[in-house]
Amino acid sequence: MRELFRPEPLTDFSKEENRKAFEEALKIVEGELGKTYPLVIGEEVIDPGRTITSTNPAKHSEVIGYVGKARLEDVERAIKTAEEAFESWKRVPGEERARYLYKAAAILRRKKHIISAWMVKEAGKSWVEADADTAEAIDFLEYYGREMERLSAPQPLTVLPGEDDVLEYISLGVGAIIPPWNFPVAILTGMTMSAVVTGNTVLLKPASATPVVGYKMFEIFREAGVPGGVINFIPGSGGEIGDAMVDHPRIRFISFTGSVEVGTRIYERAAKVQPGQKWLKRVVAEMGGKDAIIVDETADLEAAAQGIVTSAFGFQGQKCSACSRAILLDSIYDELLERIVEKTKALVQGDPATYAHTLGPVIDRAAYDKIMNYIELGRKEGRLVLGGTGHDEVGYFIEPTIIEEVDPHARIAQEEIFGPVLAVIRAKDFDHALAIANDTDYGLTGSVYSKNRAHLEKARREFHVGNLYFNRKCTGAIVGAHPFGGFNMSGTDSKAGGPDYLTHFMQLKSVAEVL
Numbered sequence: 001m002r003e004l005f006r007p008e009p010l011t012d013f014s015k016e017e018n019r020k021a022f023e024e025a026l027k028i029v030e031g032e033l034g035k036t037y038p039l040v041i042g043e044e045v046i047d048p049g050r051t052i053t054s055t056n057p058a059k060h061s062e063v064i065g066y067v068g069k070a071r072l073e074d075v076e077r078a079i080k081t082a083e084e085a086f087e088s089w090k091r092v093p094g095e096e097r098a099r100y101l102y103k104a105a106a107i108l109r110r111k112k113h114i115i116s117a118w119m120v121k122e123a124g125k126s127w128v129e130a131d132a133d134t135a136e137a138i139d140f141l142e143y144y145g146r147e148m149e150r151l152s153a154p155q156p157l158t159v160l161p162g163e164d165d166v167l168e169y170i171s172l173g174v175g176a177i178i179p180p181w182n183f184p185v186a187i188l189t190g191m192t193m194s195a196v197v198t199g200n201t202v203l204l205k206p207a208s209a210t211p212v213v214g215y216k217m218f219e220i221f222r223e224a225g226v227p228g229g230v231i232n233f234i235p236g237s238g239g240e241i242g243d244a245m246v247d248h249p250r251i252r253f254i255s256f257t258g259s260v261e262v263g264t265r266i267y268e269r270a271a272k273v274q275p276g277q278k279w280l281k282r283v284v285a286e287m288g289g290k291d292a293i294i295v296d297e298t299a300d301l302e303a304a305a306q307g308i309v310t311s312a313f314g315f316q317g318q319k320c321s322a323c324s325r326a327i328l329l330d331s332i333y334d335e336l337l338e339r340i341v342e343k344t345k346a347l348v349q350g351d352p353a354t355y356a357h358t359l360g361p362v363i364d365r366a367a368y369d370k371i372m373n374y375i376e377l378g379r380k381e382g383r384l385v386l387g388g389t390g391h392d393e394v395g396y397f398i399e400p401t402i403i404e405e406v407d408p409h410a411r412i413a414q415e416e417i418f419g420p421v422l423a424v425i426r427a428k429d430f431d432h433a434l435a436i437a438n439d440t441d442y443g444l445t446g447s448v449y450s451k452n453r454a455h456l457e458k459a460r461r462e463f464h465v466g467n468l469y470f471n472r473k474c475t476g477a478i479v480g481a482h483p484f485g486g487f488n489m490s491g492t493d494s495k496a497g498g499p500d501y502l503t504h505f506m507q508l509k510s511v512a513e514v515l
């Protein structure tokens, strides 16, 4: 009997032995920087003759690695290989496929500091953020394995007299897996292995900012025994090969997590039935957020300030679930803002390879420029109370920035900035706060700090987000406990880490035999 799913414990870095182990892992990773990684299609290791150069966002002169950059012909070849592998992989029983995930989880557990250290170097995550990312990947593997075992059993039905009625889940086909860079281990693992455990074969195109971490995870999946051709590793530019993957008539589904711009493009293109295509493509598209935390006059202001600061500035605000709007009721606005500013001032920014640096860089030059432009706009749309400065000489560092008295319809209160920028908005009462919170195109996460039962119940009904939290931060969803996915332009609400997730990658077959 398999144990019930339990979330992976996080590493306690207050213990010296854990800090030492992480330092060791960082040293090992630092000794391996600058290597070259190939494409892998089926059993074939391919050098496409050109590479993506991945650099450290905290030190842009440091090369993390060179990763093969797929061409259009590689996409074609990967689809053909995945189609061939599908013929045998779909026949492997679900419980058996689940075992590859448990094995991958065990390997990842053994290598967890190494993988986290790669994220520190390639994505600019702090130790704590990287450790949580790796733990979440282990959770996805353990959880989806168990879910597949559950869904492998015949599904409950009304059985008619004199008939043998069976309903079972079967796989879809070849999928395109297109993850983002901001959870390069957890999201990449969840998206890839959910499709694989359900009997599909895939093309995995990691985000171009984190392809080395992508390769390291691909290696773990192969080490766990996933056969060649089931996962085809084709790093490359989304702008260059993305359309070819999405448009291809033999692609059956697309699993995407990323920006609303790319997600809507994929959704639209996938809807067009191409010559020779025999199905309607499925699209799972999880996209951005403009997430809000509301605080009312009954709240524990200390806890609220901490929750806002952690949600706004954890991983430099580069989470789809990050709090980018703090909506404070008029009566507590000044006092709470002061506490938020004080707590933000205490954050220590620098190269995240050093444990004490809990705040690192933003991912790359494009993100740096975009966020700095939003800060300039914010200076006009509100009053800058903290931060506002960037330092890009060594890495892409932007100080945590707080802008207050922002109009709910200002651009910095409506558009996803995806950086360490918090807009503080004043609300006259709770209803007003809820109306402001709901008044964006997105609907991903939200949180309310309050001791007023009527306010919490009203928010429960009316705060229109896929993941709502009370008296807690709005980031850090836990697999199995907080199935994750948003409403409106935040995406298809597929609820990663929840009981419905795997069904997106399968279809149901009903067989009735007259006895």
Ligand code: NAP
Pocket (backbone or CB within 6 Å): 178, 179, 180, 181, 182, 183, 187, 205, 206, 207, 208, 209, 236, 237, 238, 239, 241, 242, 243, 246, 257, 258, 259, 260, 262, 263, 265, 266, 286, 287, 288, 289, 319, 320, 321, 416, 418, 444, 484, 485, 486, 490, 491
């Ligand atoms: P992105 O720019 O949209 O990229 C996501 C992925 O799409 C990357 O692998 C990218 O490849 C690829 N891509 C780019 N153009 C494409 C095209 N034309 N066709 C197909 N694929 C294409 O997003 P990101 O900057 O990596 O991630 C940040 C965004 O993700 C934010 O908006 C954040 O809110 C969202 N996000 C959402 C969730 C959620 O669960 N809702 C979770 C995490 C992140 P390249 O890297 O090669 O361009």
